[in-house]
Amino acid sequence: MILSGSIFFERYKKIIVAFILIVLLFALGGIIVPNFLTVEQVLFTLKLASFTALFALCQMIVIVAGGGGLDLSVGYAATLTAVLTASVMDGQNANLLTAVLIALVLGSAIGLANGALASFLKLPPLVVTMAMASILQGIVNAYTAGRNITGRPSPILATVAAKSTAGFPNILFVLLAITVVVTIILNKTKWGTILFGVGSNETTAYLSGINVKWVRCIAFMVSGVLASLTGLLLIGNMGIAFKDMASNYVMPSIAAVVVGGVSLTGGDGNYIGVILGAIFLQALTNLLIALGLGDAGKWLVFGIVLYVLLSFYASNRRSR
Amino acid sequence: MMNKTNHNSPRLNLANYVFRPEFSSLVILIAMVVITAVLQENFFTIKSIVRNINAFAPLILLAMGAGVVIISGGLDLSAGAALSLFTCVLTTVMKRGEPITGVYAIIITFAVAIMVGVVNGIGIGYLRIPPVIVTFATSYIWLGIGLFLRPTPGGESVAWFRMFYNPAMVDGIHPAIEQFGRVIPPALILVLIACFIWFIVSKTKTGRYIYAVGSNNDNAYASGINTAKVQLLACVINSIFIFLAALFFVGQNQSGDARMGDPLTLRAIASAIVGGIALTGGRGSVYFALVGALILSFVNKIIFFANISYAYQTLVSGLIVIVAIAAPVAYNLHSSKED
Numbered sequence: 001m002i003l004s005g006s007i008f009f010e011r012y013k014k015i016i017v018a019f020i021l022i023v024l025l026f027a028l029g030g031i032i033v034p035n036f037l038t039v040e041q042v043l044f045t046l047k048l049a050s051f052t053a054l055f056a057l058c059q060m061i062v063i064v065a066g067g068g069g070l071d072l073s074v075g076y077a078a079t080l081t082a083v084l085t086a087s088v089m090d091g092q093n094a095n096l097l098t099a100v101l102i103a104l105v106l107g108s109a110i111g112l113a114n115g116a117l118a119s120f121l122k123l124p125p126l127v128v129t130m131a132m133a134s135i136l137q138g139i140v141n142a143y144t145a146g147r148n149i150t151g152r153p154s155p156i157l158a159t160v161a162a163k164s165t166a167g168f169p170n171i172l173f174v175l176l177a178i179t180v181v182v183t184i185i186l187n188k189t190k191w192g193t194i195l196f197g198v199g200s201n202e203t204t205a206y207l208s209g210i211n212v213k214w215v216r217c218i219a220f221m222v223s224g225v226l227a228s229l230t231g232l233l234l235i236g237n238m239g240i241a242f243k244d245m246a247s248n249y250v251m252p253s254i255a256a257v258v259v260g261g262v263s264l265t266g267g268d269g270n271y272i273g274v275i276l277g278a279i280f281l282q283a284l285t286n287l288l289i290a291l292g293l294g295d296a297g298k299w300l301v302f303g304i305v306l307y308v309l310l311s312f313y314a315s316n317r318r319s320r
Numbered sequence: 321m322m323n324k325t326n327h328n329s330p331r332l333n334l335a336n337y338v339f340r341p342e343f344s345s346l347v348i349l350i351a352m353v354v355i356t357a358v359l360q361e362n363f364f365t366i367k368s369i370v371r372n373i374n375a376f377a378p379l380i381l382l383a384m385g386a387g388v389v390i391i392s393g394g395l396d397l398s399a400g401a402a403l404s405l406f407t408c409v410l411t412t413v414m415k416r417g418e419p420i421t422g423v424y425a426i427i428i429t430f431a432v433a434i435m436v437g438v439v440n441g442i443g444i445g446y447l448r449i450p451p452v453i454v455t456f457a458t459s460y461i462w463l464g465i466g467l468f469l470r471p472t473p474g475g476e477s478v479a480w481f482r483m484f485y486n487p488a489m490v491d492g493i494h495p496a497i498e499q500f501g502r503v504i505p506p507a508l509i510l511v512l513i514a515c516f517i518w519f520i521v522s523k524t525k526t527g528r529y530i531y532a533v534g535s536n537n538d539n540a541y542a543s544g545i546n547t548a549k550v551q552l553l554a555c556v557i558n559s560i561f562i563f564l565a566a567l568f569f570v571g572q573n574q575s576g577d578a579r580m581g582d583p584l585t586l587r588a589i590a591s592a593i594v595g596g597i598a599l600t601g602g603r604g605s606v607y608f609a610l611v612g613a614l615i616l617s618f619v620n621k622i623i624f625f626a627n628i629s630y631a632y633q634t635l636v637s638g639l640i641v642i643v644a645i646a647a648p649v650a651y652n653l654h655s656s657k658e659d
């Protein structure tokens with residue numbers, strides 16, 4: 001399909017905006033903060049952003065499926081996986097397979113529970129997943145109460161998540177591979193068409209013989225599995241598991257999706273845009289930290305950015 | 321989001337009453353009180369009742385606020401962060417040893433509370449962004465400002481602020497007030513103020529508009545109601561209730577903390593739902609949000625007496641939320657199959 005210039009711009013408007021924002025931010029950072037634009041610093045920013053991007057992929061799949069979907073349980077799904085698999089792996093490569101199996105089972109179980117409640121019982125996904133997050137947090141707290149979390153990630157996992165090849169962080173290859181797979185699945189296969197179809201118009205999807213509820217439920221399961229696997233990568237990167245290791249990723253994962261131009265009503269979105277959103281947020285965080293604003297500045301600016309972008313992208317004003 | 325209701329069902333059998341959320345929440349509350357009374361010795365003494373009211377009041381206030389917002393068709397995920405922010409503002413403005421700063425602090429924090437409500441209300445009402453996501457965004461704005469004011473928990477408070485917790489702890493207070501405070505704790509008065517505010521609002525046009533907007537925004541708009549303004553007012557009322565809770569917290573702890581309110585957000589929403597307020601908006605009673613908050617608080621007490629570790633508390637409150645919001649829907653599915 002050949003797109004003429006204006007249609008191309010219309011279709012990728014939000015991604016272009018995200019890209020311009022990143023360029024502006026790096027330019028601003030380069031002027032204000034010395035060493036902000038060195039190759040190492042940029043690669044480091046990309047490495048940190050890739051974890052946000054992976055969590056944002058979970059959000060994106062749930063959001064694209066429509067029905068007001070959002071998954072606030074990704075943070076604690078990842079934390080629980082990391083905490084449980086830490087002792088299983090115990091620094092041995094031989095145990096990695098078991099750890100991955102645990103992640104898959106745990107992730108799909110959490111996703112299934114979310115999906116069943118949100119999709120089949122039609123409960124608000126945000127409340128369901130928020131409640132799920134506090135259940136998982138409770139399990140993590142109970143598991144870690146009165147004992148140390150022992151165990152280290154297997155060396156392979158640490159290499160994939162934390163190490164670099166010729167100065168190039170390995171996690172970026174993982175992200176690249178995932179991006180290619182996700183883009184192909186979403187744009188070239190039946191599954192992608194079904195997912196976008198369910199998200200953009202529930203009724204037409206239903207009339208075309210698609211089981212809308214199951215598709216949304218599966219979207220939550222995919223989100224749960226991806227969150228758990230990202231939890232594995234996180235412990236690979238950090239080397240240890242701790243109680244709140246992934247809870248700081250929930251807010252950025254949603255913000256990245258919004259910055260990346262994914263429609264919150266579903267049926268539209270591009271993972272490249274989401275990755276750009278994650279990079280934008282990470283660069284913003286770095287800049288704020290470099291300016292000495294720390295956590296307070298980070299959350300304040302994230303909140304304002306999200307609010308402002310929502311008022312442009314998610315506002316329903318024009319329907320009246 | 322449409323929800324099946326058996327509101328106008330012609331069959332007036334017992335089930336229609338028993339399965340009304342309000343009825344079941346009262347039954348559950350009575351059961352909770354009985355269980356707690358059995359577990360705890362001298363549960364019915366004034367001292368223990370006062371202690372319970374103090375422990376329950378903040379959640380009650382937040383639950384009533386959440387109730388107002390949910391009835392108006394919104395949802396506030398920023399309640400806990402707003403509560404934390406208010407405690408930070410209060411303790412930043414106040415200077416120990418300068419009693420007058422307490423008055424300034426109350427005035428300034430009240431203004432901040434109105435602004436918090438207005439920002440949420442603009443997002444929900446005027447910009448018409450989905451309420452959950454816009455209040456999710458604002459919760460981080462409140463957290464950020466709170467962390468700027470109080471990077472670590474702490475801050476100063478004037479001595480007389482203990483008035484909002486226990487008047488007997490304030491030096492040189494009139495003995496009559498002290499005696500009064502022993503029987504009627506300030507926390508109860510704050511809750512009664514909230515009830516009174518809602519009582520007045522519910523008798524005005526605004527009160528009815530809140531229900532109308534919540535049950536069907538488009539119809540309300542078409543009938544000439546300024547829906548955005550009504551939703552903004554609901555957010556402001558919520559914010560005022562949270563402000564009352566902040567007064568109590570600072571009175572109790574004499575310090576501010578930018579993260580202390582976080583766990584209360586979900587519990588406040590859960591309380592409103594347990595109290596029978598429909599998440600779809602437009603149905604339920606704000607006073608029953610109070611009942612819901614009592615139920616959740618008693619559950620916590622029972623967990624405490626059952627010697628279940630504190631670590632399980634978030635787990636249990638998460639489970640309660642899911643059961644509470646799933647039960648009415650599951651019942652409706654079941655009853656619609658019968659027809």
